[in-house]
Amino acid sequence: MLNRDLRVHDHPALAAACAEARRVVPLFVLDPSVPAGRRSGFLAESLADLRRSLRERGGDLVVRRGDPVAETVRLAREIAGGGAGGGSAAGVVEAVHVSADVSALARRRERRLAEECERHRMGFRAFPGVTVVPPGAVTPSGGGDHYRVFTPYWRAWQAHSRREVLPAPARVTLPEGLDPGVPPPGHPHRPHELFRGGETVARRRMRQWLKYCVADYAAGHDDLAGNRTSKFSPYLRFGCLSPLELASLTEDGDDFVRQLCWRDFFYQVTMAFPAINRADYRPRGLTWNDDAEALQAWKEGRTGLPIVDAGMRQLLEEGWMHNRARLLTSWFLVKRLRVDWRTGADHFFDLLLDGDVANNYGNWQWVAGTGNDTRFNRTVNPVRQARRFDPDGEYIRRYVPELRNVPPKTLHEPWRLPSAVRGYPPPLVSPA
Template identity: 60%
Template sequence: MDTVIVLLTRDLRVNDHPALAEACALARSVVPLFVLDPGIRARGRQGFLHEALHDLRSSLRRLGGDLVVRSGDPVEETIRLAALVRADGVFTSADVSAYARRRERRLAEACAARRLLLRLFPGVTVVPPGALRPAGGDHYRVFTPYWRAWTRIGHRPVLPAPDAIRLPPEAEPGELPAPPRPPHGSLRGGETAARWRLEHWLALGLAGYAAGHDDLAGQKTSMLSPYLRFGCVSPSEVAARSLGRCGGEEFVRQLCWRDFYYQVALAFPDLPRRDYRERKVDWNGDGDAAQAWREGMTGVPVVDAGMRQLAAEGWMHNRARMITASYLTRRLRVHWRIGGEHFADLLLDADIPDNWGNWQWVAGTGNDTRPNRVLNPVRQAKRFDPEGEYVRRYVPELAGLPAASVHEPWKLPGRVPGYAAPLVALDNV
């Protein structure tokens, strides 16, 4: 082949990139293309995305190539560029959201009409979403049997970065949007930052993951999720390098959860919009309650700490995500779609399968085998933030309270000026 376009979507890296590696192996010239798609709301992730694109351009230039950037409809821009550089084919990574699959169908039709070869590659997950199917079903509905099947199937080998990339002279790279300054939160976008974080995690964090990952204040998780969401690091590489190490199996189990929700989303593309498992709930339409939750002013300290961490950092500890989501859906009875949209707006790592799969799991409409599960936020806080450090870090109104009372919402009104009264009483649970 003479020229191949590699359409990049959520795979912003050069290491372990199957579509890019295959293009470089088969074609004389390769055009890495990213299209700034106005049909996708970047929400709070725009700055992280722009940093990742700048970093990817630098990596590609070191290999002799470049990142070609266009703005508009990704299918139209890809076909327009293919005509300009006289491409023989288009390679891209397969994805599972309804929007991504429509894009793939449109791209297939456009390539077929112009006699361009289109190839879809793995790379967004460890195990391709459609690779595992239970007997008599199209996807796994329960995690544990999926985990057993996932651990038995062979994973593809991790690929090195290409040795070199040759860009055809007709491919004008185009301008990248400037990253914002200062960046949102403490996480910088891009493969360089992702690989540094992975190395640091494997050396210093992984061994303590099983014992410490639920410690709200301890910062004992990898924080690789935003980099996995944008493909700045390969989930296959993370899994391969973690397995066999102390703490590796428990950590890799979380990557399997991610794959699990991808295969759910592939089979049920309406995951962000309607109940996966119908559950009759008298949802509360109280907009004031939902707004108090968004602002971290519910009067329940651990809930408010989590929501304020989200607003400040674009990230939230996973245990806090479960607590805040359970409080919204189970205590306030606000629909899971309202909470999921807020998380989708602010989380750097929010993607469709994980975000909506987890929200439905907590709300009892998803893949939880115990759909009536309710998390008591006070008990959760006392167990996973016993000294109150996490709460005091994000709710400064409570900084002076001792650990014995910092998690008790019904003791706070009248004692803490400026802090909210609890929206619901929790002392009877």
């Protein structure tokens, strides 16, 4: 059963199934209880691309709608009974393979599926593939089930052995007579042109980035206007790219590999603390403001602080946000407006193409001081950050068009803007 592993390259669960069985059914279940929202168009394009790849190998993508566990069991019965209408698909379903995940929802689903497989006398196996190093494979030598601080995890992660990157299966053979079902339509949330879904697009982007951009990543990934980040995150979120393959191809790009390690870090934290999206990892006794107007202004990119507004409008427009802007916008909400981190994290999760539980909520807690940052009172000055990482104001003007004629010096002095720009709001609070 497929979930966040929508690819054919370096797919351990799929590779094992193809190696061990004569017939393989790649199944994706659209679960109405977990709506894709703004990610629905990206998901639809990714599923369509995966179907094409499987058909090129003689197979197909089987799509069902409903509860993933119930639909998996129902499909197994259909195959054992001879296919839809009693066709020629009769056979015994020997095992169900999945890629192991870490969120509370994913782990409940895996436990239920394992129990149902046992009840129906089918095997169940969970494989790695969502991270570079499997969560739980690296643990502190002094005890404990996970690393709470990144730097020692980074050292252990680098030293840990890794499995081999697997090729795509040469052939995938589906049982005859099985109705593959219809993938979801791409609308109403078609992804931004920068982020078309699917493994084919992802691998083309990976090849180009490795050829032209990885050497410059350390120098340029914080440049807000330069647009020099990899933008792989939506493809990693849906498993259109293998994080292990990506890490193996960028060993010389230490700064980029470190970002993949940060991703793994939050996955192992989430596996140990599955309530990461709703409870403080490190409770600090913080109190929060209930300011609906300020929250709405932040969501709309109308805080009066240009660098924050640019980031929030990029999110609304593209379903993605530059990593440096994520830091500045989240810090402004929780540290200056004093709004509960859960509110901001939920907003990001709803809109981001790459929104997943581990990284989204883990990073928000890091900023809020309730997570894995050992300096929970860390301060960030958005104005100074804007001067450093958007010195000419190009990023701000790109996403806040009413400021397009404002010189950089004024952009970086937001308290001067109300008298300089008609229609742009004054700052909700002082920027620092």
